[in-house]
Structures are given as structure tokens and as C-alpha cells.
Amino acid sequence: MNKCGNFFVSKKNVVLALSMAALMCVPLSAGAQKPAADQLTGKLVVTGASTLAPLIGEIGKRFESLYPAVRIDVQSGGSSRGVADARQGLADIGMVSRAMKEDERDLSAFPVARDGVCPILHQENPVQALADEQVVAIYTGKITNWKAVGGTDAPITVVNKAEGRSTLEVFLHYFKLKSVDVKAQVVIGDNEQGVKTVAGNRNAIGYVSIGTAEYDATHGVPIKLLPIGGVEASTESVQKGIFPLSRPLHIVTRTPPVGLAKAFIEYAQSKAVHDLIRQQYFVPLAD
Amino acid sequence: MISSGSNTLSRWPTDRLLLWSLRGVATIAGAIVLLIVVFLVMEALPALRHVGVARFFTDPSWHPTEGFYNLTPMLWGTLFAMVGSVLIATPLGILSAVFCRYYAPPAVAQLYRKLIELLAGIPSVVYGFWGLVVLVPLIGAINPPGPSLLAGIIIVAIMILPTIALMADASLTNVPQQYMRGAAALGLSRWATIRGIVFPAAKSGLFTGVILETGRAIGETMAILMVCGNVVQTPHSLFDPIRTLTANIALEMAYALGDHRAALFVSGLVLMAMIASLVAAADWISRGRIYG
Amino acid sequence: MAKTLERTFDGRELFASTLVWSAAVLVTGTFCWLLGDILWHGLNQISWTFLTTPPRNAGREGGIGPIIVSTALILSVCLGVSLPIGVGTAVLLAEFTTDESLFGRLTRRSLDVLSGVPSIVFGLFGNAFFCKTLGLGFSILSGGLTLACMVLPILIRSTEEGFRSVPTGYRLSAAALGLSRTTTLVHLLLPAAVPGLLVGLVLGVGRAIAETAALIFTSGYVDRMPGSLLDSGRALSIHIFDLSMNVSGGDAHAYASALVLVVLLLAINGTASWLAEHWLHRRIVTV
Numbered sequence: 001m002n003k004c005g006n007f008f009v010s011k012k013n014v015v016l017a018l019s020m021a022a023l024m025c026v027p028l029s030a031g032a033q034k035p036a037a038d039q040l041t042g043k044l045v046v047t048g049a050s051t052l053a054p055l056i057g058e059i060g061k062r063f064e065s066l067y068p069a070v071r072i073d074v075q076s077g078g079s080s081r082g083v084a085d086a087r088q089g090l091a092d093i094g095m096v097s098r099a100m101k102e103d104e105r106d107l108s109a110f111p112v113a114r115d116g117v118c119p120i121l122h123q124e125n126p127v128q129a130l131a132d133e134q135v136v137a138i139y140t141g142k143i144t145n146w147k148a149v150g151g152t153d154a155p156i157t158v159v160n161k162a163e164g165r166s167t168l169e170v171f172l173h174y175f176k177l178k179s180v181d182v183k184a185q186v187v188i189g190d191n192e193q194g195v196k197t198v199a200g201n202r203n204a205i206g207y208v209s210i211g212t213a214e215y216d217a218t219h220g221v222p223i224k225l226l227p228i229g230g231v232e233a234s235t236e237s238v239q240k241g242i243f244p245l246s247r248p249l250h251i252v253t254r255t256p257p258v259g260l261a262k263a264f265i266e267y268a269q270s271k272a273v274h275d276l277i278r279q280q281y282f283v284p285l286a287d
Numbered sequence: 288m289i290s291s292g293s294n295t296l297s298r299w300p301t302d303r304l305l306l307w308s309l310r311g312v313a314t315i316a317g318a319i320v321l322l323i324v325v326f327l328v329m330e331a332l333p334a335l336r337h338v339g340v341a342r343f344f345t346d347p348s349w350h351p352t353e354g355f356y357n358l359t360p361m362l363w364g365t366l367f368a369m370v371g372s373v374l375i376a377t378p379l380g381i382l383s384a385v386f387c388r389y390y391a392p393p394a395v396a397q398l399y400r401k402l403i404e405l406l407a408g409i410p411s412v413v414y415g416f417w418g419l420v421v422l423v424p425l426i427g428a429i430n431p432p433g434p435s436l437l438a439g440i441i442i443v444a445i446m447i448l449p450t451i452a453l454m455a456d457a458s459l460t461n462v463p464q465q466y467m468r469g470a471a472a473l474g475l476s477r478w479a480t481i482r483g484i485v486f487p488a489a490k491s492g493l494f495t496g497v498i499l500e501t502g503r504a505i506g507e508t509m510a511i512l513m514v515c516g517n518v519v520q521t522p523h524s525l526f527d528p529i530r531t532l533t534a535n536i537a538l539e540m541a542y543a544l545g546d547h548r549a550a551l552f553v554s555g556l557v558l559m560a561m562i563a564s565l566v567a568a569a570d571w572i573s574r575g576r577i578y579g
Numbered sequence: 580m581a582k583t584l585e586r587t588f589d590g591r592e593l594f595a596s597t598l599v600w601s602a603a604v605l606v607t608g609t610f611c612w613l614l615g616d617i618l619w620h621g622l623n624q625i626s627w628t629f630l631t632t633p634p635r636n637a638g639r640e641g642g643i644g645p646i647i648v649s650t651a652l653i654l655s656v657c658l659g660v661s662l663p664i665g666v667g668t669a670v671l672l673a674e675f676t677t678d679e680s681l682f683g684r685l686t687r688r689s690l691d692v693l694s695g696v697p698s699i700v701f702g703l704f705g706n707a708f709f710c711k712t713l714g715l716g717f718s719i720l721s722g723g724l725t726l727a728c729m730v731l732p733i734l735i736r737s738t739e740e741g742f743r744s745v746p747t748g749y750r751l752s753a754a755a756l757g758l759s760r761t762t763t764l765v766h767l768l769l770p771a772a773v774p775g776l777l778v779g780l781v782l783g784v785g786r787a788i789a790e791t792a793a794l795i796f797t798s799g800y801v802d803r804m805p806g807s808l809l810d811s812g813r814a815l816s817i818h819i820f821d822l823s824m825n826v827s828g829g830d831a832h833a834y835a836s837a838l839v840l841v842v843l844l845l846a847i848n849g850t851a852s853w854l855a856e857h858w859l860h861r862r863i864v865t866v
Contacts (some may be wrong), residue, residue: 054825080544154431163350163539164539189517191827192823192826196420197423200433201423201427215827216828280637309670312668313667313682319731379602390600406610408789408840409613410819412816412819414613416823417613499736508699509792509820536697552703562695567688
């Protein structure tokens with residue numbers, strides 16, 4: 001059969017083609033269990049803030065291990081996508097990493113954790129603390145050199161977050177600034193980008209989520225967290241409720257949830273996942 | 288192209304079938320860009336209606352939360368980043384291909400080619416990450432702040448180099464052997480052959496390579512986002528941080544609603560217009576002179 | 580090459596040589612720096628467990644097994660769709676249209692414009708068209724189809740170059756022998772144009788595997804082992820992005836995943852080259 005050397009019809013290739021076709025058509029996962037009558041089934045699509053995605057992903061995995069017939073699909077795309085998708089029914093649940101806005105009152109919002117926001121400096125920067133007015137002056141461009149606040153003689157590199165991010169909104173709200181007032185040299189998107197920017201520049205100042213900063217600082221990244229209003233910046237102070245800059249993390253649905261969504265939301269708000277929340281360096285809500 | 292008649296000795300209309308199926312397939316390929324433009328226009332309409340086209344170039348700044356939608360600084364940022372990176376990558380890429388083909392010992396050439404092929408596939412995130420932790424602090428040490436136009440140019444140049452290098456390599460390979468033998472017979476030196484015979488013979492492939500790499504340079508999002516600083520301003524020096532239109536879309540799309548979101552799609556349309564005009568210019572330059 | 584007639588000292592020749600060698604050294608140096616960095620940080624994380632187990636703790640622990648599978652599936656869909664369309668269009672442009680024909684020029688220009696569309700626009704378009712309009716949702720299929728759109732211009736243009744480089748003599752001889760255009764194409768021209776096709780394939784695969792922004796919105800974020808092509812699956816590039824930019828402490832695994840990606844790419848490129856050699860060798864014996 002192979003004498004004419006027709007490349008496509010050799011036996012090896014037929015087997016290869018057939019097995020590839022089979023692979024495409026037949027579901028790969030083995031172990032289909034028969035769901036018990038009292039167990040939950042179905043699929044939930046959860047979209048929204050990338051900050052929340054790892055946490056909800058982990059909660060979802062634990063939920064799936066409790067109810068093997070359930071699938072929780074977590075996608076990212078931003079808080080506004082979470083709101084929009086929940087409203088349009090493209091997602092069952094949305095993730096929003098900030099307090100709900102006025103025009104979002106029509107959605108049912110369920111807080112699952114808290115997160116703090118604090119300024120960070122490079123570890124080798126001699127400045128240990130900054131008063132609120134000093135932070136405002138630095139971010140509006142009135143103070144441009146570290147020696148004006150007790151540091152070395154070097155120009156300050158101000159790191160700001162991109163518009164629309166909830167950390168930015170929390171920061172601006174507390175310091176009573178408007179977005180147009182901020183004069184930054186670097187604008188970043190995600191928290192880790194902020195951490196790496198500050199870690200690579202001795203004269204930079206930025207602000208990120210406390211959870212991210214605390215994790216990195218305790219794992220050898222050369223940054224340090226600055227206190228706000230005299231309160232030390234740590235997940236502990238956010239837990240105690242004494243840290244002034246914090247934001248709630250929500251999951252939302254369009255209408256009051258029923259069935260699988262309700263079960264999942266209740267699970268996400270329960271004590272059973274507090275260890276997962278701490279593992280991601282957020283703060284569980286005290287109840 | 289041979290304009291012979293279709294198959295003469297076969298009973299089956301294979302040639303006609305082939306022609307029509309190929310035409311169908313090519314129409315699909317050509318229609319994709321139309322679909323994308325239609326999609327962009329549909330999403331951008333709210334902003335075009337509420338804000339109007341002129342304001343996208345005349346507002347005082349880009350602050351969508353306050354209702355300001357000026358795209359011009361970012362347009363300059365995109366242009367400078369693109370021109371800078373293409374200017375660096377093209378000679379380096381073409382010289383790399385020349386090295387591979389004519390100057391390197393065969394084993395080294397093989398390795399070198401494998402290296403470049405590898406680099407074509409490294410994700411932009413990895414380039415951006417490397418840029419952020421290695422390149423940006425270096426530039427910051429010379430001239431703070433580190434994230435800057437220069438960092439963007441260097442990273443994008445590194446990213447598009449494989450495209451031009453591999454295309455150039457392929458087109459250099461396709462130069463007919465007779466040309467090389469003729470040159471040797473005439474006693475031309477190596478560089479004279481390359482400059483006088485190989486480059487003109489390979490110019491259509493080189494041209495295509497430049498177009499593809501320019502396209503890639505304009506469209507690069509992730510790496511630029513990480514190393515350019517993302518400050519909306521018209522750059523006055525290589526060390527100024529800039530924001531490109533693509534980085535802007537990536538940065539703000541996740542959190543934009545309503546008019547802000549539609550304005551981001553308008554910037555997508557502006558990008559398409561930029562690419563289309565570049566392509567039209569390339570078409571005009573190359574008419575009859577490259578594909579001849 | 581032309582050694583016997585060279586003058587003993589040619590300034591231009593020396594200058595050109597220096598230029599070419601320094602370019603090569605510069606390029607090699609930069610790339611070795613980059614690759615060395617990845618290797619240095621990522622090598623000690625690689626193990627069989629890493630390659631086969633699913634991720635835990637948001638990717639900080641565990642492995643990347645399901646992610647490798649998702650990536651392979653997305654790539655297969657991409658190539659399976661783009662290769663036929665790409666080669667077909669290239670054949671049409673090179674063989675069946677003249678340089679003055681309107682259809683040919685329009686198609687070529689639209690492909691050039693397509694090659695410049697930013698990856699994030701592809702992601703948003705893919706989301707709107709494949710996920711919403713065609714109803715595929717967040718799935719490997721949507722991701723693969725979006726990538727196919729991105730890869731098409733590169734594939735088509737370089738395959739077309741490959742066809743242009745085939746000597747006219749082949750076609751004339753075939754016509755003289757009375758072969759149908761189809762036969763000429765399949766048995767004579769296509770094998771001869773394989774080097775061009777190969778370059779397009781390598782560049783295309785490189786672009787596809789490196790793509791992040793387009794996949795976040797189409798094939799999604801779910802890091803579970805996909806059960807079918809309609810399931811959402813996380814690609815390697817997205818995993819690297821998430822670990823380095825979104826998850827604190829994910830750097831080590833980000834480097835390791837990057838290393839795995841590099842090795843995967845080497846394997847794919849190697850297979851493609853071998854297939855091309857195999858094919859060419861069996862078809863055409865050139866003098």
C-alpha cells in the first residue's frame with residue numbers, strides 16, 4: 001500500500017488523523033460521576049476584577065471539590081466588565097473590587113473580603129513616614145525632591161495608577177484629590193507592576209494593595225510600606241478596622257440569587273473560606 | 288503568473304473548482320479586516336456622536352472621567368515608538384540574515400537561525416517583564432525615571448527583529464544560484480555581491496518583511512504597557528515616559544464604561560487609520576518597482 | 580566564495596564584515612541575556628510534577644499540566660484553521676492573480692492592515708464576534724479562531740513570497756507537458772514553496788503562542804483541564820502574565836512557565852523543519 005509513497009495515505013498518518021479527530025470530538029475528562037440527588041449541578045460563569053479572580057478561582061475550586069458535578073468558570077476583564085456582564089446576563093456573577101457606585105444599586109452586591117491600600121517606597125529610601133499633606137504635595141507635583149521630606153537629594157518618581165482602577169479611586173478619595181491634579185512620572189496598571197517599578201527605582205513612591213505589598217515585602221522584594229495617619233500598614237490593621245484606606249471586594253448578581261449561584265455566594269461569604277482569603281493576603285470580613 | 292488555459296487533458300473541471308475554492312478562501316481572509324473595522328465603528332459610535340470627532344484632537348488632555356478625550360499625545364507616542372523600533376530592528380535584522388547566509392560557518396548559522404526562531408515566540412509578557420526588571424532600572428540609573436520611550440523602542444525592536452530577520456533570511460535563500468555564480472565569475476567581492484546583486488534580487492521579500500514588522504510594532508500592547516511609563520504626554524526626549532494608543536486601550540478598557548469605553552474604540556479606529564495610511568503609502572512606493 | 584580574486588586588503592569589505600559580525604554579536608548577546616535570565620530563574624522549578632499537576636494557590640504552587648494541554652489545543656485549532664485558508668489565499672495571490680488585478684491588490688492590502696491590528700483589538704473583536712455573536716462563549720475554539728485571524732497575514736504573505744521564488748521554468752515546463760494547474764500546484768509548486776511556508780508557519784506559531792491580550796478575552800482564564808474544545812482554557816502566555824503581574828509571589832513559577840513555553844516552541848519549530856525537509860526531500864530532487 002505504501003509502494004507509491006503517497007504521503008497522506010500511509011497507515012501511520014491515517015491512525016494519527018483518526019486519533020486526532022477522536023480527540024477533538026470526545027470529551028477528555030474521565031471520571032464522570034453520577035450526581036447524587038441532593039448534590040448541586042451546573043455551571044457558573046464569573047467575570048470581573050482581575051484582583052479578585054485568583055481568590056474567587058480558589059474558592060471555586062474548593063466548592064467544586066465539595067460538589068463534583070459543579071463547574072465554576074472564573075474569567076477576568078475588570079470590575080466594569082463584571083458589572084456589565086452581570087447586568088446583561090453574560091455572566092452569572094460579577095466580581096467588583098471596590099465599593100458599589102450609586103448607579104449600581106440595582107445589582108445585588110455581596111462583600112467577600114476587604115483590602116487596604118498603602119503607599120510604598122524602596123527599602124533603601126531613608127524616609128520612614130509621610131504626613132498626609134506631604135503625600136498630597138508629592139502627588140500634585142509641589143514637592144519634587146526627596147530632601148524636602150527628609151530624604152536624600154534626588155528627584156521623586158511618582159507612580160500613579162491608571163484611571164478607573166479602584167485603588168486609584170480609594171487613594172484619591174482619602175486624600176481629597178482629583179485625577180487631573182495628579183502629576184505622575186509613571187502610570188501602572190496592576191499591583192505587581194507597581195511593586196516592581198518601585199523595587200527597581202530607589203527614588204520612587206507608589207501605592208498598591210496592602211495584601212500584595214505585604215506579601216512581597218515579606219518575601220524579599222526591596223520595598224517597604226508606609227503608615228497612613230500614624231497607623232501601621234498591614235493586613236492586621238485592616239482587619240482591626242483602624243486603617244483609614246481600605247476597600248471592600250464584592251461579588252454581584254443582577255437579581256437576588258437563587259439555586260447554584262446562591263449556594264456559591266453563601267459559601268464564599270462563609271467562615272469556611274477565611275483561610276483562602278488570608279492565603280491571598282486579603283482580609284476576611286468579621287461577622 | 289502563467290496565464291495558460293485551464294487543464295487540457297483532464298475530464299474533471301479540477302482547475303475551475305480549485306480557482307473558485309481559492310477565491311472563496313481568499314475572500315474570507317480579506318473579509319476579516321472589514322469585520323474588525325465594522326466592529327470598531329459600531330462600538331465607537333456612541334463616543335463619535337456624543338463627543339464629536341474634532342474633540343479627540345483638540346481637548347486639553349486625556350482625562351475621560353472629567354470628559355477630556357485628546358488622543359494627540361498618545362498618537363505621537365505610538366508614532367515615535369514605531370519609527371524608533373523599526374529604524375533599529377530593520378538594519379539589525381537584515382544584517383543578521385546576511386550573517387546567517389553569507390558570513391557564518393554552517394554550524395553557527397544553523398544555531399543562529401534556531402535562536403532567532405525561538406525569539407519569535409517569546410510572549411510579549413516575558414519581554415515586558417524582562418524590560419521592567421532589567422532594562423528600566425538600567426535606564427533609570429542613567430536618567431530617571433526608568434520607564435520611557437527609549438525602553439519601549441528597545442523592547443519593541445527586540446520583539447520585531449525575528450520577523451524581519453527570518454523573512455530576510457528566506458528571501459536571501461530564494462536568490463537564484465545563477466546570480467551568485469555570475470557574481471563569482473565576475474570576481475565581485477562578498478559585500479559587493481550582497482549589496483549589488485542579492486539585495487535588489489531579494490527586495491520584494493525584504494519589503495514584505497518590513498511591512499510585517501511595522502505592523503507588529505504598531506500593534507504591540509503588553510510589553511509597551513510595562514516599560515513605557517504610560518504617562519499621557521507628547522515626548523520631548525527619549526527619556527520621557529509615553530503612552531501609546533494600544534497601551535491605553537489595554538490599561539483602561541477593563542474599567543471603562545459608556546462614553547469612556549466608546550472613546551477607547553475610537554482610538555482603535557485611529558490606529559487602523561494609521562496602519563491603512565502606512566500600507567497605502569507602501570503600496571504607492573512599491574507600485575511596479577518591487578513586485579516586478 | 581570569490582576568494583581567489585579578492586584583493587588582499589579591501590576597506591569596504593572589512594567594514595562590511597565588521598558591521599555584519601557586530602550585528603550578529605549584539606543580537607546574540609541580547610537574546611542570550613534574556614534567555615539566560617529565564618533559564619536561571621526558572622530551571623529549578625521544573626519537574627515532572629510541575630509539568631503534569633494542576634495549579635494550586637492561584638498558581639504559586641502546583642504545576643501547569645492543564646495549561647499545557649489548553650495551549651496545545653488552542654494552537655491546534657489556530658493552525659488547523661489558518662493553514663488551509665492561509666495557503667489557499669497565498670496560492671491564489673501568487674498563481675492566479677496578476678499584480679494589477681484589483682482583487683489581488685485589495686486582498687494584499689487588507690492583509691497588510693490586518694497584520695497591524697493591535698492584539699488587544701483582536702481580543703475585543705474575538706470576544707464580540709466569536710464569543711457573543713457566534714455563541715461560542717469563552718472557549719478554546721474562540722481563542723483558536725481569534726489567533727487564526729492574527730496569524731493569517733504573516734502566513735499568507737510569507738507563503739506568497741515562497742511561491743514567487745519558484746522559478747518560472749517549473750510552471751512553463753508543466754504547461755508544456757499539459758499538466759492541469761491543480762497538478763502543477765500540488766506536485767510541483769507547493770513542495771518547492773515549502774521554505775516560504777515554513778517561515779510563515781514558524782513566525783505564525785511564534786506569534787500565536789506569544790499572544791496574551793487576545794486570549795484573555797476569548798479563551799479565558801480557567802485553569803482546569805479542558806473537557807472539550809468548547810471549554811474555557813488558560814494558555815501558557817496568560818498564565819505567565821497572571822503570575823508575574825497579578826499574583827504576588829508568582830514570579831518563580833512565571834519563569835518556569837516561560838521556560839516550558841520556550842521548550843515547547845523549540846519542539847514545534849523542530850517538528851515543522853523536520854516535516855519540511857522530509858517533504859521536500861521526497862518530492863523534488865534539485866540539481
